[in-house]
Amino acid sequence: MLFFVKKIFCDQIKAGLKTIEIRVGERYKNINIGDKQSINGHFYVKVTSKRVFNTKKELFAFLKTRHKKxxxxxxxxxxxxxxxxxxDTSGPYFAFYISMG
Known part of the structure; x- marks a missing residue:
């Protein structure tokens, strides 16, 4: 699957500073640990962990101490x-931990 991200986030991913990618919607439910995802079609990252949230409240509780990642x-x-x-989203919400590779 292809993740489109803004240039600033693309640069942060390449530098290893952005290690969590947030996605919303059912279409992301089949992404699993170990899968490789293309970032803007330029390079790949590996999914190292996956968290699923049913509500925005749960997602923001998760991000409270992890927003910089x-x-x-x-x-x-x-x-x-x-x-x-x-x-206008209603979930599900996904947090993918990613690493270069």
Missing amino acids: AGIPSLTAAKQAFKEMYP
């Missing part, structure tokens, strides 16, 4: 970015 400077910024990117 998702490339976001604060939990408030994470909530704002999420609202802008996924205004």
Whole structure:
């Protein structure tokens, strides 16, 4: 599967700074640990762990201490970015831990 991400996040992934990728929707449920995902069609990352959340509240509780690993400077910024990117979503919500390779 192909993950499209903004350039800033792409650069963070390449540098090893962004190690969590958040995705929303049923189409991501079949991604498993060990799968390789293409980032913008330029390079691959390996899924090393997967977390599934049924609600935004659960997702944000998870991100409370991990937002920087998702490339976001604060939990408030994470909530704002999420609202802008996924205004009308109802889940499921996925957090994929990723590494280069």
